[in-house]
Amino acid sequence: MAENIPAPMLTADDARKAMEVLLEQERILRYAESFGAYEALELGQAAIGLIPQFGEGYSITITREADGVRMFQWVDDSKGERNLLFADGKRHSALKAGHAGPWAQLEAVVAGDASQVWANVPEEVPACGAFPIRVGDEWVATIGVSGLMEGLDHEVIVRALEQVLGVAAPRWDAPVA
Numbered sequence: 001m002a003e004n005i006p007a008p009m010l011t012a013d014d015a016r017k018a019m020e021v022l023l024e025q026e027r028i029l030r031y032a033e034s035f036g037a038y039e040a041l042e043l044g045q046a047a048i049g050l051i052p053q054f055g056e057g058y059s060i061t062i063t064r065e066a067d068g069v070r071m072f073q074w075v076d077d078s079k080g081e082r083n084l085l086f087a088d089g090k091r092h093s094a095l096k097a098g099h100a101g102p103w104a105q106l107e108a109v110v111a112g113d114a115s116q117v118w119a120n121v122p123e124e125v126p127a128c129g130a131f132p133i134r135v136g137d138e139w140v141a142t143i144g145v146s147g148l149m150e151g152l153d154h155e156v157i158v159r160a161l162e163q164v165l166g167v168a169a170p171r172w173d174a175p176v177a
Helices: 012-028 037-049 081-097 103-111 152-165
Strands: 059-064 069-075 130-135 138-146
Touching: 012 103, 012 130, 037 059, 037 069, 037 138, 037 152, 059 081, 069 081, 081 103, 081 130, 081 138, 130 152, 138 152
Parallel strands: none
Antiparallel strands: 059 069, 059 138, 130 138
């Protein structure tokens, strides 16, 4: 395993259930009409505003996928370039999988062989902390969060999206990294 990333103790059943929840989150947490610079700023600020709930800072990136432009970036004083590198690796993993960051990890567990899931870190980080920003069915941007452990980067994203979209999404009980 690369970069000392702890492998969660997931069963195939846990991973399948987490995938179902992730699909439902991706279905619910979508923008109806548009996502541009103002929405990126609003989402980024919402994510920053959650720091007191987590007791530790993190980095946030929002990348427009049409041209790879970083629409929003913020790094807590306690974080650095490494967090931006991991957020970008999570984004690449999500884009490759076609779903949020931990999808490849979950697929590997379901398939029964997670031995290579962390092989391409930091270029690809199949972990919590990258989520597709969709307008309808189109993936227009990706939000990345890095700096927390135990899947909490994903929780930051879900809470921020719930806040700005005015919706609620389900959560999983599995130990997804």
